[in-house]
Amino acid sequence: MDQSTADFTRQWTATLPKVAAFVGSMVFEVSDRDDVLQDCALAAMTSYERYDPSRPFAAWVIGVARNQIRLYLRRKSNDPHIFDEDALDSLVDAFARVRPDQEQKLTHLEQCLEQLEGRARKLCELRYARNLKPAAIAEEMNLAPNTVAKSLQRIREQLRVCLEKNPLSPS
Numbered sequence: 001m002d003q004s005t006a007d008f009t010r011q012w013t014a015t016l017p018k019v020a021a022f023v024g025s026m027v028f029e030v031s032d033r034d035d036v037l038q039d040c041a042l043a044a045m046t047s048y049e050r051y052d053p054s055r056p057f058a059a060w061v062i063g064v065a066r067n068q069i070r071l072y073l074r075r076k077s078n079d080p081h082i083f084d085e086d087a088l089d090s091l092v093d094a095f096a097r098v099r100p101d102q103e104q105k106l107t108h109l110e111q112c113l114e115q116l117e118g119r120a121r122k123l124c125e126l127r128y129a130r131n132l133k134p135a136a137i138a139e140e141m142n143l144a145p146n147t148v149a150k151s152l153q154r155i156r157e158q159l160r161v162c163l164e165k166n167p168l169s170p171s
Helices: 003-026 030-046 057-075 085-096 100-114 118-129 134-141 145-165
Strands: none
Touching (some): 003 030, 003 057, 030 057, 100 145, 118 134, 134 145
C-alpha cells in the first residue's frame, strides 16, 4: 500500500462516523444509505490527490458526500421523502460546524448505545432511529405507554452514566 492510500484510509476511518451520520441524515433507506456511503468512499479515494491537507479532511469529505447525495437525489427525484438541495446545503453547513470534541462525544455515545441489549436497544431504535412516540412504541411492542416512557427515562439515565463514567480522552 502506498503512502497516499494509507493516509486516505487512516483519515477516512477516523471520519467515517461523521460521514455516515451525514449520509444517514439525508438518505433514509438503509440499503440506499449503504450504497451512497460506499459511493462516497470510492469518490473520495479516487479524488484524494485533489485534497488540500492544509484544510480539515472531514469538511472535504463531507463535500464529496454532498455531491454523492446530490447524484442520489437526482435518481430518486420523484420520491416525496427525499430532501431538496437547500436542505442538503443546510445539513452540510451543520455538519461542518461540529467540533472535534463533539465528534468524540458522539463516538462515545455510539459506544454506550452498543452496550444496550434486548428491549433497551429496541426501545432506543424505535424512539430515536425511527422517531416513534412512546404511544406508538407501546403499541408496536405490546407494552403500556407508561412502561415505555419509564423505560426510556431509565435508558437515558443509563446512557448519561456511561458517558460520564468513561469519557473519551482528548486526542
